[in-house]
Amino acid sequence: MYYYALKMLIGDRAKYIGIIIGLTFASLLITQQSAIFVGIMSRTFSFLTDVGLPDIWVVDPQVQYIDDIKPLRDTEVTHIRGVTGVAWAVPLYKGSLPARLDNGTFQTCITIGLDDETLIGGPPHMISGKLSDLRRNDGVIVDDVGAKGKLARQGPNGTRIPLKVGDTLELNDHRVFVVGICKITETFQANPVIYTTYSRATLFAPQQRKLLSFVIAKAAAGEDPEVVCNRIRQVTGLMAYTPARFKKLTFIYYLKYTGMPINFLTAVALGFIVGITISGQTFYNFTLDNLRYFGTLKAMGTTNSTLLKMILLQALIVGAIGYGLGVGLASGWGALLSGRTQIAFLLPWQLLLITAVAVLFICLSAAALSIRKVMKLEPAVVFRS
Amino acid sequence: MPSLMSDPIPSPPAQKIAVSCKGVTKTFGTGAAAFQALRGVDLEVRTGELLMLVGPSGCGKTTLISVIAGVLRRDGGTCSVFDHDYQTMTEQETTRFRGEHIGFVFQAFNLIPTLTAAENVSAPLVIKGMKRKPAVLEAIEMLRKVGFDERMLQTSPQDLSGGQQQRVAIARALVHQPNLIVCDEPTSALDSETGHKVMELMRELALASNRALIVVTHDARIYEFADRIARMEDGRITGVETPKKADTSASENSTPLKP
Numbered sequence: 055m056y057y058y059a060l061k062m063l064i065g066d067r068a069k070y071i072g073i074i075i076g077l078t079f080a081s082l083l084i085t086q087q088s089a090i091f092v093g094i095m096s097r098t099f100s101f102l103t104d105v106g107l108p109d110i111w112v113v114d115p116q117v118q119y120i121d122d123i124k125p126l127r128d129t130e131v132t133h134i135r136g137v138t139g140v141a142w143a144v145p146l147y148k149g150s151l152p153a154r155l156d157n158g159t160f161q162t163c164i165t166i167g168l169d170d171e172t173l174i175g176g177p178p179h180m181i182s183g184k185l186s187d188l189r190r191n192d193g194v195i196v197d198d199v200g201a202k203g204k205l206a207r208q209g210p211n212g213t214r215i216p217l218k219v220g221d222t223l224e225l226n227d228h229r230v231f232v233v234g235i236c237k238i239t240e241t242f243q244a245n246p247v248i249y250t251t252y253s254r255a256t257l258f259a260p261q262q263r264k265l266l267s268f269v270i271a272k273a274a275a276g277e278d279p280e281v282v283c284n285r286i287r288q289v290t291g292l293m294a295y296t297p298a299r300f301k302k303l304t305f306i307y308y309l310k311y312t313g314m315p316i317n318f319l320t321a322v323a324l325g326f327i328v329g330i331t332i333s334g335q336t337f338y339n340f341t342l343d344n345l346r347y348f349g350t351l352k353a354m355g356t357t358n359s360t361l362l363k364m365i366l367l368q369a370l371i372v373g374a375i376g377y378g379l380g381v382g383l384a385s386g387w388g389a390l391l392s393g394r395t396q397i398a399f400l401l402p403w404q405l406l407l408i409t410a411v412a413v414l415f416i417c418l419s420a421a422a423l424s425i426r427k428v429m430k431l432e433p434a435v436v437f438r439s
Numbered sequence: 440m441p442s443l444m445s446d447p448i449p450s451p452p453a454q455k456i457a458v459s460c461k462g463v464t465k466t467f468g469t470g471a472a473a474f475q476a477l478r479g480v481d482l483e484v485r486t487g488e489l490l491m492l493v494g495p496s497g498c499g500k501t502t503l504i505s506v507i508a509g510v511l512r513r514d515g516g517t518c519s520v521f522d523h524d525y526q527t528m529t530e531q532e533t534t535r536f537r538g539e540h541i542g543f544v545f546q547a548f549n550l551i552p553t554l555t556a557a558e559n560v561s562a563p564l565v566i567k568g569m570k571r572k573p574a575v576l577e578a579i580e581m582l583r584k585v586g587f588d589e590r591m592l593q594t595s596p597q598d599l600s601g602g603q604q605q606r607v608a609i610a611r612a613l614v615h616q617p618n619l620i621v622c623d624e625p626t627s628a629l630d631s632e633t634g635h636k637v638m639e640l641m642r643e644l645a646l647a648s649n650r651a652l653i654v655v656t657h658d659a660r661i662y663e664f665a666d667r668i669a670r671m672e673d674g675r676i677t678g679v680e681t682p683k684k685a686d687t688s689a690s691e692n693s694t695p696l697k698p
Contacts, residue, residue: 058554061558062551062553346549353543355538355539355566357535434505437501
């Protein structure tokens with residue numbers, strides 16, 4: 055009977071397409087908006103993702119998220135190095151400095167100052183040049199998106215000429231040389247990122263009493279980073295986080311203190327409502343239109359359980375097609391734009407699962423109404439003309 | 440006007456009782472809105488017999504065949520179909536019984552428009568548990584018997600004429616070899632000639648020594664195809680007669696019926 059159920063479904067082209075369009079739209083909207091939300095949220099802690107080597111981040115106790123810089127005293131580095139279980143600890147600077155462009159305008163750049171000796175905390179991938187080139191006089195490494203975009207030079211015909219190794223730049227009134235171009239995870243602020251040494255970065259930065267943004271450290275072999283974090287807290291009075299905890303802190307901050315979740319949740323809810331309204335209503339109408347035939351099948355000996363399975367199969371088939379099309383379109387859209395624009399689009403498998411559950415819920419809700427109608431259907435209805 | 444009342448109900452001798460109803464009642468609604476559709480119906484139908492139920496609209500014909508076919512529960516009386524009483528059966532047993540033993544022909548044909556003629560006819564076999572492919576092959580055989588050619592087998596019902604659709608419906612009612620076939624106004628949507636052809640087909644293919652046919656109709660043009668005609672009025676059988684037939688010898692007690 056399942057073959058006949060499918061033929062009944064597919065044969066009613068207008069409703070079949072209507073149901074699939076509704077589910078596709080719901081699936082597309084839920085997946086796409088969630089993926090953008092996850093993409094944006096992942097950018098909030100992209101710096102933590104890129105600085106992969108340390109497993110302990112030490113910050114001021116008042117820090118609420120990664121970009122909430124509350125500078126520490128430089129002496130904290132040696133203080134932390136003295137804590138039991140710490141293999142090494144190095145300073146890291148992060149701040150925003152203005153870069154003057156050729157046309158006289160200024161562009162704020164995220165400036166990262168790496169430990170002069172070890173250069174720990176550098177970019178994960180170099181496109182040109184080497185990380186060690188930072189040791190050259192006034193050397194900086196620029197991220198490729200910034201180099202091609204906001205820091206690009208103006209060409210004669212209005213074209214943009216990307217920054218390249220050997221070019222110069224004026225960073226907060228200090229002339230610097232581009233010694234490398236790197237690839238990093240895109241940032242939440244979408245500003246160019248410039249890497250240099252800690253001493254140079256603190257030289258370029260506006261003068262303050264304290265300039266140390268973070269102390270990044272590594273737990274000694276065999277030591278649990280969480281335990282070492284606790285020890286650092288007790289000994290120094292500073293906060294110490296593992297990267298995972300610091301990411302979570304940042305994530306929660308953005309969830310709590312920005313309007314992003316509610317905005318995206320509204321879009322996702324809209325997708326869900328549209329899906330349940332269009333597809334649910336159309337599926338129910340499809341069942342109503344076929345009620346006479348369900349009644350006929352019932353009169354001819356089809357049991358309620360078989361009819362129930364037929365309707366569920368119809369619902370699951372349109373659900374699977376709508377889900378596939380929606381997720382496919384969302385993925386295609388993401389893949390198309392991710393390479394060409396700075397769109398934040400991240401589609402982990404968990405999101406696919408969430409969308410699948412949402413679409414399944416829509417289908418089952420739509421089917422539930424239809425099933426109720428068919429289960430209560432008196433087979434005697436077939437004799438009414 | 441000759442009386443249509445006859446007691447006991449005349450029926451062909453030496454045949455097995457297919458349907459036996461005694462004092463069947465059925466009321467729809469409750470309280471002031473209650474409507475008693477059947478007010479104690481007595482009826483017996485034997486195998487090898489085509490019985491027509493006639494009467495004015497709202498007299499309870501459709502309700503009676505619904506009760507006999509097991510698609511509607513009666514309120515009172517007794518009704519057995521091939522010695523099975525639906526009242527003693529569960530819902531599921533009744534459904535299975537219908538699938539095994541009863542064939543349906545409807546006024547509006549009730550063919551599923553998105554299935555081909557062959558698929559529509561195969562449905563009762565699939566419901567009985569047969570695999571789809573052999574069921575469709577059997578359905579094709581049955582459709583050939585009702586005069587379908589190769590081209591029409593895969594046609595969808597909406598592309599068929601009314602007569603062709605009713606032939607598909609008859610094939611569907613017969614394909615699983617049921618013991619009782621109930622037909623609700625099978626010719627009312629057809630012209631006179633097509634209606635006659637459909638009834639000829641019914642008598643030719645459906646009537647068998649182990650099978651009974653009950654046809655509800657308003658159509659006086661097809662009375663001649665009945666073995667007996669039961670007239671209903673106000674929820675009761677008011678008379679059962681054997682009609683004069685052009686092609687069969689009329690029995691001695693036959694009385695012409697008023698259409």
